[in-house]
Amino acid sequence: MSFSNFYSIVKKKRRKNQIVKSLFAIFFILIFILSFLNFNESATQLNYSDDINDSNENLNNFIPNNLKTATDTSMLQDPYTKNFDLVRAFFENKYQSNLNPDIQTYYRKGDVNGTITDDTIYSEDNLLIYNSLMKSEIDETETFDIYLKLKSTPLWYEDTSEPFKYGFIKSVDNSTGQAIDTSRYLIDNLLPIFLLIDNIGDQIDDISINSQKPVDLIEEMFSLISSDEFWDTTNKGFANSNSSIYKYSESNFFGILANLLIHRTYDQLDLPEESVKSFSYFLANQTMISMDNMWHSGHNAYYYSADENWDIFTPGQQYY
Known part of the structure; x- marks a missing residue:
């Protein structure tokens, strides 16, 4: 073997040894880095665990002030209203009217101190309050009695000389009991359906007061809203009031919900009025189809209102 060959072999061995040493060095450096990171993570977890323990201790020491939960999942039930005790008390003390001594009715408008600024009484307010804030305070029979x-108040209108000339009017004057707005609006006459079904539930055909059952009065309101006082048989939709040909998105959506609620309830309770169950589903379905006319695809929203033929007009095209 020549000297040059021997030198070349030695040089190659040294190079291999250097590579091996470098690999070992990198290996130990990686171990050191990973150990350091693991130590910091453990320390962080310990601190986080301490924070959690402190938070849990604070939570354990926190006693809610008569916190209540709502299990009702009905369509119009706000699950948080049962916690509004102070708001409920303020409203009860400041807004109660004296329209009728037999039933508590309420004003709509007052200032920040609860001083009434308008003594008008609205049907919508007084039907809705018994289906929301006061729902937990009244049982099924009390609801029907209310x-x-x-x-029996001036909010209810009825002319027995003509069919379907009945229902809740918009508003009355508390001082005189005289009607302010005699129009019967769709929402005002849908709310009884929600009130009676939501509050009374599966007892709508069982409870009876003065030979009347809740199911009878549900059908009374259903007959009204499905009559030509509100329902447009040609254009398949609900007028906003008995004195208007215009259709509003909001009231028609409420009409859909009310009719679906009737259909579902009658189906679940297996009530014998098959015509009510089937026609309520028809009304809901046809109205939902017609609501396509109110949809603005560019804004992904519904127009505010339309005319009798579902044609959009000002200001209906400006509000959603």
Whole structure:
């Protein structure tokens, strides 16, 4: 073997040894880095665990002030209203009117101190409050009794000389009991359906007061809204009031919900009025189809209102 060959072999061995040493060095450096990171993570977890323990201790020491939960999942039930005790008390003390001594009715408008600024009484407010804030305070029979008493106030209109000339009007003057707005609006006459079904539930065909059952009055309101006082048989939709040909998105959506609620309830309770169950589903379905006319695809929203033929007009095209 020549000297040059021997030198070349030695040089190659040294190079291999250097590579091996470098690999070992990198390996130990990586171990050191990973150990350091693991140590910091452990320390962080310990601190986080301490924070969690402190938070849990604070939570354990926190006692809610009569916190209540709502299990009702009905369409119009706000699950948080049962916690509004202070708001409820303020409203009860400041907004109660004296329209009728037999039933508690309420004003709509007041200032920040609860001083009434307008003594007008609205049907919508007084039907809705018994289906929301006061729902937990009244049982099924009380609900029906309250509804019958609301019908005895000037808010209820009825002309027995003509069919379907009945229902809740918009508003009355508390001082005189005289009507302010005599129009019967769709929402005002849908709310009884929600009130009676939501509050009374599967007892709508069982409870009876003065030979009247809740199911009878549900059908009374259903007959009204499905009559030509509100329902447009040609254009398949609900007028906003008995004195208007215009259709509003909001009230028609409420009409859909009310009719679906009737259909579902009658189906679940297996009530014998098959015509009510089938026609309520028809009304809901046809109205939902017609609501396509109110949809603005560019803005992904519904127009505010339309005319009798579902044609959009000002200001209906400006509001959503």
